[in-house]
Amino acid sequence: MVKILVVDDDPDISLATKLVLESAGYTVIEAHSGQSGLEKVKLENPDLIVLDVMMESPTAGFHTALALRSPDPASEYAPYRHIPIITLTAIHQTTPIRFGPDESYLPVDAFVDKPIEPAQFLKTVQELLAKESHP
Amino acid sequence: MTITAVQPKIASLLPIDLVVYNQRLIGTRLAAGILVVMGTWVSAQIAGYTLPQTALYALGAWVLLYDAAVFLLTRSQDEDHPDLPGLRRLILVQIGLDALSLLIFIHLTGGIYSPGLIFLGLHVIMVTILLSGIAPYLYAVGMSGALLTLGLLEASGALPHFSITPQNGSTFEQTEHIVIQSLFAAVGMGATALISASIVTPLRTRERHLQALYETNLAAFASLEIGEVLSGLAESAVKSLGARAVTVHLLELDGETLTRAAGAGEESAGLGNCRRSECPFFDRALKGTSLVLSAVEALQVGGGRLGRALIVPILGQRPLGVVSIFDPAPTSEEAPYSLLLATALAAQGAKAIEHSLAHHALHEADRQRTQFAHVLTHELRAPVTGAQSLLRLLLGNFVGTLTADQQDILKRTSRRIDSLLILINDLLSLSAARARDFQQPLEHLNILPALIASVERVQGILHEKRQTVHKDYPFETFIVSAHEQGLGRIFDNLIGNAVKYTPIGGTITVKLEADYARAEVRITVSDTGIGIPPEAIARLGEEFYRAPNAKESGIVGTGLGITTVNQMIAHFKGRLEVESEVGVGTTFRVILPLVKVQPPAVNGSVEAGYDMFSLIQLRG
Structure with a gap:
């Protein structure tokens, strides 16, 4: 059974994400801040993480991603470094900073714009899970 | 010796004065040389004077010759940036040569009985104008001494005496006459110097004050940084008032704290930060009075050593601060003006401070x-x-x-x-x-990729609306000073608008070209859309403004796009032009300064292209 962690402080976005993922048969675990997201990663070892950016701080999601992908071998998140991350953000389309998954300084695998377009979102999730299981 | 002593005086002349004086010397000397030649001819041929004609003609020619040399030397200088030290030396050399020429002229026209003695007075006036202070008196003494020596040498027969009229030949032998004549010349020249100086010195002081005001004005408006403005104020006060030190204190908004904001001259002079209630002189000044402090009083405001001090308020719409001037030049004739000038400087400072404060408030x-x-x-x-x-x-x-x-x-x-x-x-x-965009540094970049990317981004909608896009791109590479995000924002908005306001099946044209004569790049985005009414074109830059026909069309928009485009283009030092006809279409033209052109590659080889054309540099 595939487990997906959704980290978002907006309950409506959380609900929308959760319902879409559950409709496709995934198990969804929720966290409502970057910090609790990190704790849930260690607790649940999910197969994929959906991460909001602006939470307790305007860049909380980025910090969560950076902690999870830390290149330091002694990092407490080293065992979870491989988990694919989808960043849920509005920044991608509204600011001139075009950071994509190809840019090394933000270590995430995909961006999904808000509001969530269910079909496209599910497609991204399925692609990432497929890549992870058949690298 | 005299020359080295007076050099600082001539150094204090304004550059423009030096140029004007130099030209005046050349002109006057030209007249003098011609007059010597003509006067000799007329006196000898018509009045029948017995003159050493050959020597006088030679003197006239000599004067004209070195005048021409000075003229040529001056002309070879760059007019806007004269070599000032060189010009100063040239003027001093001219004074020396003129004095020598005059002595020879006097010698040739009757020695101490020469009618040319009157010219000594003219020379003294000239020297007073050029070299103030003690120099004119030294000049008078020197010339009188030379005259006396000349007379004595002629009397002793060491030098020939030229008697130009029969009358003065008869009285020549008496030595007392020579001495008296020289004394008269000395007193006459001294008095001339004194009277000239009484006119020239105050004028020169006033001139220096004007220059200080002008410099303060420049400093005040050259910068919006309050620190630079105040330093400029303090420095020009030191210079114009000949003060030992000047400090500027600003009154904080609490009306009590005075912060030392700038200083010039001796650093240890003046108070540091202080409180208004603890410094009664500052308090009185802040109430609107300019104060002249005695040496003892000046110690209370940090005079450091005995000397007068002026305390002048800086008054804007509220009291802004005080200027303290320590040991202003003690010259008696300047005293009445010192306080006036200090007040005028402070008034200019007040204007500049208020500008600076307003600018910072706006920015914030x-x-x-x-x-x-x-x-x-x-x-x-x-x-x-x-x-x-x-x-x-x-x-x-x-x-x-x-x-x-x-x-x-x-x-x-x-x-x-x-x-x-x-x-x-x-x-x-x-x-x-x-x-972000306005803080991001500008770089030199090729403009085309940003344009292509923006056209690329509307491909989906273009296809949906079955619109055609004509792309007209050059072979050359145009380099502009901008940043990619800003260019993207400009082109996204203009091309997006063209697509949005053009009906199904319409045509969009995107063209990139250069105007080499004006060193500009032009990006034209034209459409066959609904157009913009003439009255709306003027208001396009306003935030949230939308043309009436755009609103009626039901197309979603905010009226912010062109505002952003306009600001971005202005940031890149360019401009936006619009032409439109309702129902026919609209053309937006972005014009940016062209930094550089790289020619197209020849035969597919980039290296060959660079070799053949090399880079054409249009702007620094």
Whole structure:
């Protein structure tokens, strides 16, 4: 059974994400801040993480991603470094900073714009899970 | 010796004065040389004087010769940037040569009985104008001595005496006459110097004061940085008033704390930060009175050593601060003007301080506004994206199936929310543009990739609306000073608008070209759309303004796009031109300064292209 962690402080976005993922048969675990997201990663070892950016701080999601992908071998998140991350953000389309998954300084695998377009979102999730299981 | 002593005086002349005086010397000497030649001819041929004609003609020629040399030397100088030390030396050499020439002239025209003695007075006036201070008196003494020596040498027969009229030949033998004549010349020249100086010195002082005011004015308006403005004020006060030190204290908004904001001259002079209640002199000045402090009183405001001090308030719409001037030049004739000048300087300082404060207040207000818009738009987006995400769940039948009517209503709702999101996004990008794009450094980059990327981004809609896009790109590479994000923002908006306001099947033209004569790049975006009414064109730059026909068309828009485009282009030192006809179409032209052109590659080889043409540098 595939487990997906959704980290978002907006309950409506959380609900929308959760319902879409559950409709496709995934198990969804929720966290409502970057910090609790990190704790849930260690607790649940999910197969994929959906991460909001602006939470307790305007860049909380980025910090969560950076902690999870830390290149330091002694990092407490080293065992979870491989988990694919989808960043849920509005920044991608509204600011001139075009950071994509190809840019090394933000270590995430995909961006999904808000509001969530269910079909496209599910497609991204399925692609990432497929890549992870058949690298 | 005299020359080295007077050099500082001539050094204090204004550059423009030096040039003017030099030209005047050349002109006067030309007249003198011609007069010597003509006068000799007339006196000898018509009046029948017995003159050493050959020697006088030679003297006239000599004067004209070195005048011509000086003229040529001066002309070879760059007019806007004269070599000032060189010019100063040249003037001093001219004074020496003129004095020598005059002595020879006097010798040739009767020695101490020469009618040319009167010219000594003219020379003294000239020297007084050029070299103030003690120099004219030294000159008078020197010339009288030379005259006396000349007379004695002639009397002793060591030098020939030329008697030009029969009358003065008879009285020549008496030595007392020589001495008396020389004394008269000395007194006459001394008196001339004294009277000339009494006119020239105050004029020169006034001139220096004007220059100081002018410099303060320049300093005051050259910068909006308050520190630079105040330093400029302090320095010009030191220079113009000949003061030992000048300090500027600013009164903080609490009306009590005085902060030492600038100083010039001796650093240890003046008070540091202080409180108004602890310094009665500053307090009195801040109430609007300029004070002249005695040496003892000056110690209380940090005079450091005995000397007068002037305390002048800087008065704007409120008391802004005080200027303290320590040991202003004690020259008696300057005293009445010192306080007036200090007050005038302070008044200019007040203007500059108020400009600077207003500028900073505006800047801060704009920053806060941008910050506010940024936070606000993020706060606005959150509930709207939340609501839209939930609506899509319903529309996507993730939570049960909807009836056709329910679907229709939710689709309409969703569309309205989309419009709202576009509005918020535009608002966000405008504030983001202000916050980020204007702080990002400009770089030299090829303009074409940004243009191609923007056209690429509308491919989907172009296809949907079955519109044709004509692309006219050059072979050359145009380099402009900009940044990629800003160019993207400009082209996205203009091309996006063209697509948006052009009906199905219309045509969009995107053209990039250069105007080499003006060193400009032009990017033209034309469409066959609804057009912009003439009265609306003038208002396109206004935030949230939309042309009436754009509103009526029902096309979603915010009236922020062109505002952003305009500001971005202005940031890149370019301009935007618009031509439009309602119902026919619109042409937007972005004009940016062209930094550099790289020629196209020849035979597919980039290296060959560079070799053949090399880079054409248009602007630094």
